[in-house]
Amino acid sequence: MKFFNFFSRKQKKDVSGLEGFIQQIYWAESLTDDQSKTNIQESLIELTYQGQHYANGLLITNNGYFLTNAHCLPDDVLPNIKIRMHDERTYAIQDWCIRSRKREDLALAKADLPGDNKPRSYKFHIEKSRTPTVILLTRRNGKILYKLGSIPGSKSLVKIADDPSALYSMHLDLKIDNIPGDSGGVITTTDLRIIGLLSSGNTQDFASAATLQNALNLVQAYINTAKNAGNQR
Numbered sequence: 001m002k003f004f005n006f007f008s009r010k011q012k013k014d015v016s017g018l019e020g021f022i023q024q025i026y027w028a029e030s031l032t033d034d035q036s037k038t039n040i041q042e043s044l045i046e047l048t049y050q051g052q053h054y055a056n057g058l059l060i061t062n063n064g065y066f067l068t069n070a071h072c073l074p075d076d077v078l079p080n081i082k083i084r085m086h087d088e089r090t091y092a093i094q095d096w097c098i099r100s101r102k103r104e105d106l107a108l109a110k111a112d113l114p115g116d117n118k119p120r121s122y123k124f125h126i127e128k129s130r131t132p133t134v135i136l137l138t139r140r141n142g143k144i145l146y147k148l149g150s151i152p153g154s155k156s157l158v159k160i161a162d163d164p165s166a167l168y169s170m171h172l173d174l175k176i177d178n179i180p181g182d183s184g185g186v187i188t189t190t191d192l193r194i195i196g197l198l199s200s201g202n203t204q205d206f207a208s209a210a211t212l213q214n215a216l217n218l219v220q221a222y223i224n225t226a227k228n229a230g231n232q233r
Contacts, residue, residue: 056184062115149176
């Protein structure tokens with residue numbers, strides 16, 4: 001947890017679904033490839049601003065907890081951002097729950113979904129060995145787009161947009177086609193094991209991804225905060 005300066009909202013929330021999401025790392029291998037693919041396709045959400053495409057995110061519980069990039073949920077426009085589901089339904093966002101530092105660029109947020117408090121299941125790729133070929137999945141105007149990319153041998157040196165002197169730290173560097181609005185898209189292996197979330201790019205060819213491990217650390221930090229504050233019920 002030393003890589004994050006956490007800022008969290010102290011809300012009374014049931015975090016058992018988030019705990020289930022963390023725990024599934026150990027049993028999600030029982031999913032078939034088709035199940036994992038379907039789950040990602042149905043849980044990849046589109047963030048919209050005033051009805052227009054804005055960014056992406058990934059649902060991790062049925063009742064609306066989702067992961068995205070911190071820069072995708074700025075306080076000044078957050079009240080006007082909604083999530084659009086795979087079936088075109090839209091829901092308001094309650095608020096962000098916890099955000100990392102800019103250099104990690106991750107956020108856990110909660111949308112007003114009417115589902116139960118159960119985790120969504122995916123296959124993960126968190127091994128230290130890195131796959132050379134990756135896929136970027138984004139949802140734009142209701143449709144999922146797939147882009148092939150790779151992990152280059154050299155650093156792409158992706159900079160933080162509002163701080164040219166700073167670099168995203170602990171990110172996975174990618175060589176992949178990316179355009180504005182792709183942030184929060186899911187990065188996977190070719191067999192759709194989740195690696196992380198697309199964070200930013202400095203050209204159409206290079207980008208960086210917030211890693212799955214850091215996203216799991218963020219979720220665990222929020223769980224710990226809720227428990228320490230006596231907010232679990």
